[in-house]
Amino acid sequence: MNKKVYLNGNSYVQLTDASLVPSTNGAVASFTFTMYNAGSTSINVIDYWARLKTKSGTKYTLTLLDKDKLKTVSPNSSATLVFYSEVPASVTLDKLVLDFIKFDFSVSGYEKTIGEFTFPAEYSNSIPAGGFKTVKINSSNVNLRVDQINVYKATDKYNINLSYVARNTSQFGVPLPEYNYYVQTSVGLYKLAVKNTSDANTTLEPSVLNSIRLTGSVPTSVPASNWKLIITQKLSGDSSVELPVGTFAIPFTVNSNSITTKSTFTDEVGTYDVELQSVQRFPWNDEDNVVAKVLVKNTESVYLPLPSLTGTLIIDENISLDSQVISNTGDVGLAPGASTTMTFVGKLPYSYNWKKLKLQLMEKSGETTAQVAEIAKNDVTPIYSVPNGSVYKQLSNGSQMSVQATDVRTYSGDTDDLFAAYLDITNNQTRSAYLPYWVAYFKADNGNLYPATVVKSPNAISPSNKDQVIAYANIPQTVNHNTLQLLIGEAFDNNGLLKKEGTPAGYIRAVTLGLPAEKTDTTQYKDLKVGPYNVDLNYFNVYIGDTGTLEIDLGGNVARDYSYDAFSQSKLLFELEYEPSGDVLWSQQVNLESKSDNAIQWKVGDNYNSISKDLAQTKFWSRYTLHVYDTLNGNKKLLFSKDVKFSSITNWLDGQH
Template sequence: MNPRSFSRVHKLVFVLIALIVFVTAMPESHAATTTANVFKKVSLSKASYVQLTDANLVPSASGSTASFTFTFYNGDSTPINLVDYWARLKSKGGSKYTLTLLDADKKKKVLPKATTTLTFYSEVSSKMTLDQLVVNIIKFDFAVSGYERSIAQYSFPKGFSNHVKAGGYKSILIGNSNVNVRIDQINATKKDKNYVFNVSLVARNNGKFGVALPQYSYYVQTPSGLYKLALRNKTDETLTLEPTVLNSVRLTGNIPTSVATSGWKLVVTQGIGAAETTKTELPIVILEAPFKLTTTTTTAKASFTNDDGTYEVELKNVQRLPLNNQDQVVAELVIRNKESVNLPLPDLTGLFSIDENIKLATKLIKNNGDLGIAPGGSSVVSYVGSIPYAYQWKKFNLKLSEKENDTTIEVAEVTKSNVTPISVIAEGATYLQQSNGVPFAAEVTDVRTYTGTKNDTFVVFVDVTNKQNRSSALPVWSGYFQTADGSIFDAKVQKPNVLINPTKKEQMMVWTELPEGIDKTGIKLVLGEAYNENGLIQGTGEPTGYLRAVQLSLPNEKEATSSFKQLEVGPYTIEMNYYNAFMDGHILDADIGGKVKKNNDYASYSQSQLTLELERKDLNQILLSKTISFEGNVEGSIKWKIGENYSEIKEEIKDLAVWDNYTLNVYETFNGNKKLLASVPTQWSMVTNWIAE
């Protein structure tokens, strides 16, 4: 090898040796500056260890307060005397700080197979950050120089913070219980020169025994400093965190609008020391609290926070419904629980604001049985008022307020200026109402016109089924009929007031008086749940209005036929199978027979009889009229039971001319008017069954 080559190799070997020496000489603290190693476990023996489990730094009156919590685990068979251990704090620049041990942690021992925590704290410079600090656990040892032996050293990577990220949680120790805490809701609104900042902090005790929530202090940390938050509910001062129960602590405070809104954090501290002037605020947990200003622009949705929690309200729809000579305005409001705990249904008063300056008083209607709202759940309430039917608004707002002591405070305003069209239930379809009060299903089954001398009675039959699992009086209905030319006729409802068992139904008759000869083509029926001063009506009550209106599509009315096989009245289906009649002098002798079936799904109905007549319409003569009642005791009626029936009628005919030909008509009657169901021409005969098929 020539001298030049030897020199080149010699230099290369020197560089490699220097690199190896540099790497192996790198301090251990450098390797430990990754986040994963910040909270490393360091062995005290083969079975025991110490671990840094928490580190925080918060502003204080004299600079900043740094705190460090260490967990000692004793896996050995003899106690560990913690008097032998201490912590030392210094900056990377060499400045030393005196650490103080939390009073509650002094003179502790760690029993075998147990863990114990020690928390140290110190005041540091206000410009200090965690990544500039180094904390050591030492053990007093008189056999070494300086009488202290370093057991573990902890440092922090650049930019390190122990803040809980938005949406995250942290487990803190209260008593002997681990309690998970997180921010559940943040609601910020602007009022004058301040932001009203509301925070819901939720806590779940993972221990087996209840623990009292300590007398913590709560702050919002902003770029301009700390602002103290107050408890909205004084009862939270004595709150007990029961095992597994999710509790919510609600905080509020005012922060000047001049403060920058980035980087906000919720700081929870606990006072250390008896005297207020010398008390140190020890950080317990710091959570990111992203600032988001609740919009002040009026839309269909809005949020508000009260002493109970944070709610969202949405104006779902606005209906105008004919009522007497005015329009009833019904605003349906959805109230949502934005918290992670159950909230009571807020008691919100409403005011309609029409075209900015017109104010309409309202009445609040709640669902029967609505008391509270589950986390993430909702409840629907309605606000009702009235307005002249000819007035057409351009802008509609609903202002919501609640009482705080003797003061009424507006909490939200929502708007929806377009009137919501009435939902149409198709012919043959079932209308389902799933309100918390009384869930039910409704279906139109028939339409009948009962003819009178002056007016016709138009009746729609509606089956209403109880969909809840308890017996209940089903809701009362109210509404109107509207003909094709726009004429409005009030709808009246007839139904017995009885309790309906689960899955059973009631037959409801919705009717109105129509002028004789009016065109019923395209007639509409709009119905809603009736209310009065006491709220939604169940059972009986005189309606003052209605809400949740829908249009029930109506089938074509059935015409009378010559068949007597499927005569329906109430829950009964009658198959008349025999009729003959003859005159025995002045005695009319008639025989009738038929089979009666009953649908036992009906627990409530009004109609239970038919009328049989022998009639000569050309002479305006009714020779015979008899009522047939089913399972009833109608005085003077022919009483038929379920099953096969046969009856003989003998009637003396006086002062009437008797003709050879008559029509046998079967009617159903309602309010004195008649609906023809079946008709067949007959003659006198002792053997002919005129309705045989």
């Protein structure tokens, strides 16, 4: 093989391929030569031929493919010559002798052998796994390579899904020929069909990697080892002869019918691996969301669309839970070797504990829906816990963000108290994005759950900026607030993940956040935090004016953290109270940058206000208490408290009193 036989001067002929494949009449032997003309005049192809015989002397007639088109080889160019012949099935390449001859009427028999080729017993032109073969299609060179194979053992047959890739390395597009495909086993050939008719009619454009998917079956009585893919092409006008195009090794592992966490399926566009990574239970009203997270991977060498999957959860063999599939925002397709996750959610009474769970995956094609995979996982994966002070990072496509609990506050009311947790949600994407709509529960150390109301912005958040989210609930005073955790997840409705507003039908990707201890010091009037604002109070003066009015001078400095794109808290409530009786002498709302009726507006920077209030009844006590509150839904959280007296010359916030 590959040795050069010189014709004259530097012109030569070279055997580049030899193949022998089974056929309906026995076998077809084919031999490919490259004839190169290094001279200055054309070479007449008809002056040369090939002869085939066995070592024992049996002769076979060779036919030259496209002989009517191969007349001459021009100077400094080459031509491909393919000779073929039908031979008995018992013939092997090592039993054959191939002669290349030149017609010469000056010698006996009128032909002269100028090259002889034999083949060793171990000779094989089969392409090893991962290798490629270059074939000629028209005048273009095209590389062929087996991409992947999946063999699934059914009751009486092996179901085969196989794909190979073709890359045209020339400059012009060529149509894929009408090849035939076979699996060669130790007992015979089994034909494969092109799975997608559009693949059979594809045009191989220059440099584009095209994937062609094949499907078929082999009886389970056939040994499942040492299989090969044979690609052939029928001769035009002779349906009985198929010339070999290539033979490829296809090592594989049989997927049994036992159900595990992993499976593989092939549809009309490609082959995917699926893996049931986790099964979790999330509380949802008086039920549980059963949440199955499935990894979907593209095993092809070409881009594939995200498969259109639906799923049914099977509990303890006989209980079926219809599930909703939720894809990541922005998932459209998968690059070669890439993966993403899809989530399947069903509902189950929270008191039911299963022993077995499996997920049946279906895919719709046209008007029919067929099961493509079945995966199982019996263990329930615990909800991921984030310790207090740590940051939870979500990396899923379309939801890249960071979540951190930064503060908790108890807001007192006339009839009940609100317990609130503050979260910083940072957009880690490179574009402005609508961050998730959340579902949240406060969880006590005894496992009791308290549904929380979540306050978030419906607006998009800029890259690296934050949304300050508040989750609050009425928590019984008998519950120790210091041990509460916050269970929070991304809400979805019937259309998928919620980003702005809506009515949740459940949630996915839940985590449990450890919460910081509540700040109880109310003696500091510097660095009061409200939303994205830090307020330093620096002036408070109160006295009775000459006309009996209450006169108050109030001042402070406001700083803002502009990394917050969204927030809901931006007000302070000032009250002057006589605590023994609970009488409130004066109450004033201060809005930070915002405006509203009967409120004072403070802007970023220094602020100072003089306030006069008519008193319906003048009450004189020796001491009053200034209270500064953060408010939520009419409830109040005390931030600062200080005893003061009436004095027209005293600033109670100058650090001297």
